[in-house]
């Protein structure tokens with residue numbers, strides 16, 4: 305059998321819902337034609353989501369602090385404990401960011417920071433409770449933060465999550481996964497939680513009935529086998545969550561992958577581009593069929609590659625990203641407000657639908673012109689915690705096209 309025939313057989317297997325082995329995943333990643341991969345990934349997406357709808361959520365990425373003692377080699381965001389660049393958002397600043405998010409039609413905050421050597425579970429419970437008091441969905445604290453909180457507090461990961469949930473934590477984001485192999489983590493983030501520890505947080509959260517998301521940042525020091533091992537470990541964890549749930553939807557709500565940006569503190573060995581992103585995304589869609597939703601990573605890849613991703617397995621545009629600090633600190637970031645997201649989704653051939661964290665449809669409450677945006681959030685953009693350039697990103701023509 306020729307290599308091409310073998311690849312075709314693997315693609316047929318995946319399109320039919322078959323489960324790929326790591327060897328088959330690797331063969332696709334290294335040898336499949338890009339457009340054939342995209343077609344197969346789109347077929348899987350269409351089986352899982354037959355409707356021609358692409359969802360998105362209005363939320364805000366809030367970074368409560370940049371103080372961190374993990375010193376990841378790729379990170380341009382953190383400040384070492386005691387460094388003058390370190391910050392912690394005041395309650396007033398936090399309140400303003402949440403209220404602006406609500407004014408813009410959002411009902412969720414994605415809140416993450418660094419790993420702080422002293423803050424314990426009581427400190428974080430107060431932070432979460434404050435955010436929850438506004439009535440928003442609190443999607444917060446990635447695995448490295450939760451592992452750190454548990455260690456500082458001298459309690460188990462399970463108890464840490466239980467106490468944070470009691471304070472108002474609704475779900476846990478998949479940040480800090482990067483690549484879930486020791487080889488890759490040793491190369492880029494040796495002080496951050498291990499692959500097993502990252503998975504432990506999500507396993508415990510799933511066991512408590514909490515939903516989480518899964519991520520992958522690739523294109524740095526990892527090998528192709530590391531990407532496949534990453535997907536394999538996520539798939540196994542999702543299998544466990546679904547088995548324990550007895551047929552109900554459970555575990556990861558979504559998978560999000562993005563390309564490492566070589567403008568970060570760490571350079572890439574061989575800088576990858578949009579084609580590499582789409583190739584890996586499509587293989588992930590074929591490999592990880594037990595995770596229902598795949599988000600397009602337009603924040604790092606830009607709206608145009610973000611549109612292409614909708615034909616390479618994605619059914620969701622993720623967040624409108626009212627604010628983003630971590631990727632933008634590396635110099636690469638895009639922002640869109642709801643009207644522009646609508647236009648981008650429609651131009652790609654799909655129907656936009658706003659959703660909540662659980663991928664349930666909600667009525668779009670977006671503000672459809674710069675004038676209405678200004679009316680709601682205030683006359684002077686300089687007085688807002690909202691980035692002023694957000695106002696420039698709602699072209700007047702967009703409302704008519706949505």
Ligand code: SF4
Pocket residue numbers: 372373374375376379380381382417418419448493496
């Ligand atoms: S990536 Fe996260 S854990 Fe690593 S140094 Fe940056 S803030 Fe800290």
